[in-house]
Amino acid sequence: MHALLTIATTEGAEETSKTLFYVLGSALAVFAVLLSGLGMSRPDFPGTDGAARATIGTAVVLVVAAMAAVIITA
Incomplete structure (x- = not known):
């Protein structure tokens, strides 16, 4: 029964491209x-309010x- 439901719901459905998400x-x-690298290597990162x-x-x-x-893409 589950196999028939799966076939019925996926028949004709196109797989959407996931490239945008990737x-x-x-x-x-x-x-x-x-x-994280900048934050760990520079104690004053970010230096100004604008940079933050x-x-x-x-x-x-x-x-x-x-x-x-x-x-x-779902």
């Missing part, structure tokens, strides 16, 4: 590794974009 997820992972805002803004944009890509 690219954005990879960019987020690289950003996180670079950010830019770092946080970049992180927010990458996280939201990766989450949107998951939803779009």
Whole structure:
């Protein structure tokens, strides 16, 4: 019964490309590794309030974009 249900629900359904998620997820992972490396090697990172805002803004944009890509490609 389960096999018939699986065939019935997947018949004619196209597999969506996950490339967008892979690219954005990879960019987020690289950003996180670079950010942690900078944070550990420089005690005053980020140096100014503007740099802190830019770092946080970049992180927010990458996280939201990766989450949107998951939803779009699901």
